[in-house]
Amino acid sequence: MKKVIIGLVLTLSVVIVGAIYLYQSAHAPYAQAEDETITFLAERTDLDQVEDFYWYNGEVTTFTVRGFNEAEEEKLYMVQPEGGAIVTFDAAEIVTEQEARRVTREAREPKRILNAKVGLMNDTPIWEVTYKNENDRLGYYIIHLKTGEWLRTIDNI
Structure with missing residues (x-):
């Protein structure tokens, strides 16, 4: 009976570790895109505090960050990875x-x-x-x- 319990615990442990690894592997591109976009924007805009990140895959991939600038104004910063063009919107001008x-x-x-x-x-x-x-x-x-x-x-x- 002890061997069965040890076997089940080991099997369950392997399954849990495997599931965590799969999740992290699947989430890695999203996390990398988010980190790179925030760094890119922080260097080129007045982005100070990040609230949300959006990854849109349509005709053109667009990464968008919603956050606050140094003057504490809420902004939306859109970046196209191809070329790095940045478009900024005031939160008051857009639909939430x-x-x-x-x-x-x-x-x-x-x-x-x-x-x-x-x-x-x-x-x-x-x-x-x-x-x-x-x-x-x-x-x-x-x-x-x-x-x-x-x-x-x-x-x-």
Whole structure:
């Protein structure tokens, strides 16, 4: 009986260590992109405090950081890895993540909202809200970052 318990404990330990390793390996590119983007922005802008990081993969990959500058003004900093162009928005000029989620809930009545990301679509700043519909199918509701105006819906994926 002792050998069985020791075997189970060892097996469980290997499974837990393996799961942690897999998670860290899968999360490493995201963490690296976040760290590199924050460092890049800290060197080239007045970014002082980071609140959120968004990674958008559309036509163009965009990394976005929401945070505060040295004057404690809330800003949104968008970076395109290709070329390193930086676009900055004052938080007062844009639709918040909560508002983007609310607009999506009202328009699409999703079963569950999975996440919201900031990005660029045809050089237009957007919120892309990902959700599951009533059939558990994936959907994207895309609105303009500044106006909250609907731009595109992709449903039943």
